[in-house]
Amino acid sequence: MDVRQLDRQALLLTGQLVSRVKPGHLTRATPCADWTLYGLLRHLVTQNQGFTASAHGAGQPWAVWRDGDLGEDPAGAYEASADEVTAAFAEDDVLERQFALPEVGEGFAVPGKTAIGFHLLDYVVHAWDIAVTIGAPWEPAAELTAAALRVAALVPDAGRGPGAPFRRRLVVPDDAPPTDRLLALLGRDPSWTPEPY
Template sequence: MVSQNEGFTASARGAGEPWAVWRDGDLGDDPAGAYEASVDEVTAAFAEDDALERRFALPEVGEGFAVPGRTAIGFHLLDYVVHAWDIAVTIGAPWEPADELITAALRVASLVPEEGRGAGAAFRRRIAVPDDAPPGDRLLALLGRDSSWTPGPC
């Protein structure tokens, strides 16, 4: 999430196109501090005047792909909600986001283009789920995650 925070910060400020700003990954000697600093930076960038209307480059979605800030901030919300599932399932913790977060994330997930998905991409191909599946399961499936997945033995 540090890399995502840094990438969205750069993109909010018009410098998000190069992959390097999204993929640094250097947490230094203080990973928690690096995370906190990145949260402060992205929060400040999202709060800047006209941030909602600016164009944000999102190279993870596709080369040359850019969206209005309002949509990009929604994508970042989606990252947080779904990566929380990634972490929770990996460590065996419950994943219980508020209904409002799932609803908002579902709206954003439906906007993620199908092209460019697959192995090594930011998103996997969508997984079919029944129409009456719980909203959280539908959200995960839209991004190629199987809600029944569990980590294998280490």
């Protein structure tokens, strides 16, 4: 399946969970240690805007990866940003364009197909972050989990840890479900639960 179709599935999966977020959820801690749920949703909007800019050759400035705004309607802000990035990814020759990803490193750029794979991975896993924070089910389709696993397996061990995009890999049993293996590859504990509220 085209990575763009899979990415759209990831955006829809995340959007379904964002739509279930209530105002009282926004201050909750998430599995992303540096972010409350509000901060995580702002990150998702910002990432969509950054990838949109990068698809158009304007992703190098740090500002485009930092200015996401949820306003008074986090779900609406998410949906608008998801529509923008989906339209950008649908453009002709986008899979061959170079995407600047300054969060990975200064001057770092990859072909669109690879960049969209990174985006897909981010949204599948952040969907879990939202789901487990608000007590909702997280059920990515098998082909989406498989695609995210392929990308996650390529994330190098170097540069992981506090302050980095990913934590160190965790070990799970060999017979663990694919979703648990995906989370563990990115340093997330599949058994994480939020503090009681």
